[in-house]
Amino acid sequence: MGAERRMRTALVLGGGSEIGLAIVRRLATQGLERVVLAGRDRDAIRLALGPDPLLVDAVDVVAWDALDVASHEPLVARAAELLGSIDVVVCAVGLLGHHAGLSMTATDADLLLRTNFTGPAAALSAVGQALERQGHGTIVVISSVAGARARRSNFVYGSAKAGLDSYAQGLGDALVDTDVRVHIVRPGFVVSKMTTGLDPAPMATTPAVVADAVVAVLDSTTNRIVWVPGRLGPMMGVLRNVPAPLWRRIAGDR
Numbered sequence: 001m002g003a004e005r006r007m008r009t010a011l012v013l014g015g016g017s018e019i020g021l022a023i024v025r026r027l028a029t030q031g032l033e034r035v036v037l038a039g040r041d042r043d044a045i046r047l048a049l050g051p052d053p054l055l056v057d058a059v060d061v062v063a064w065d066a067l068d069v070a071s072h073e074p075l076v077a078r079a080a081e082l083l084g085s086i087d088v089v090v091c092a093v094g095l096l097g098h099h100a101g102l103s104m105t106a107t108d109a110d111l112l113l114r115t116n117f118t119g120p121a122a123a124l125s126a127v128g129q130a131l132e133r134q135g136h137g138t139i140v141v142i143s144s145v146a147g148a149r150a151r152r153s154n155f156v157y158g159s160a161k162a163g164l165d166s167y168a169q170g171l172g173d174a175l176v177d178t179d180v181r182v183h184i185v186r187p188g189f190v191v192s193k194m195t196t197g198l199d200p201a202p203m204a205t206t207p208a209v210v211a212d213a214v215v216a217v218l219d220s221t222t223n224r225i226v227w228v229p230g231r232l233g234p235m236m237g238v239l240r241n242v243p244a245p246l247w248r249r250i251a252g253d254r
């Protein structure tokens, strides 16, 4: 299958995500024809999209909540109806919780875990099955460096991302004999709505840089793991294995 066909249509889960929209804008310069943006607040998604001339007639905004498990299969069916076939699915749902670890109530921790792990994971299960039936497709899962090793300041978010990352790896393996690929993206700190009010971490990047890294692997015929920036990969390879007291010092309150 050619690159053009793969990128003709897209579904974004978490359709108002700045990273998700940056990917869509980038794809729009490369022939994306239609996109479904799925999220909780349709007006807010339209506002986040803005008056993009390349996308203004190409977008459907569909109401969808990642925590409503019963809505996942109908959403994917609706997207297939609107798009014809779904070439790319970007999973960009997320909630950071602004570095609350131990201070979180059980209710807050539960919401963070469901929003970052079980909600999107269940949706990806519906996506994986639909793309397998369809016979082709590319799934992009936005994971995080935070999932590579939990930090005391945000271990709830980090552990949820670790779960989603592991789930996406397994999904990719389960689909390996089909024409469906699963790419996992692990950004470090990205300046976006999600990180408003936080001091940028070292190596902070932007949604546009993440979008460039995603688009660069989109046509890969093998499942890919993409760190953004790229040097985070080897760095975390080392940091994942340093002794806990040293890790706590390096991670600090970040």
Ligand SMILES: NC(=O)c1ccc[n+]([C@@H]2O[C@H](COP(=O)([O-])OP(=O)(O)OC[C@H]3O[C@@H](n4cnc5c(N)ncnc54)[C@H](OP(=O)(O)O)[C@@H]3O)[C@@H](O)[C@H]2O)c1
Pocket: 013, 014, 015, 016, 017, 018, 019, 020, 038, 039, 040, 041, 044, 064, 065, 066, 067, 091, 092, 093, 094, 095, 115, 119, 142, 143, 144, 145, 186, 187, 188, 189, 190, 191, 192, 193, 194, 195
């Ligand atoms: N920004 C970073 O530093 C960073 C770093 C690494 C990874 N990431 C990951 O990148 C992805 C995109 O983040 P971003 O930076 O683009 O932040 P963002 O603009 O805040 O995007 C997150 C999106 O998730 C949506 N969402 C939250 N709960 C939802 C739910 N229950 N159902 C449906 N949608 C829901 C939000 O919608 P609402 O507007 O309705 O809340 C928002 O559109 C996330 O998975 C995030 O964890 C971000």
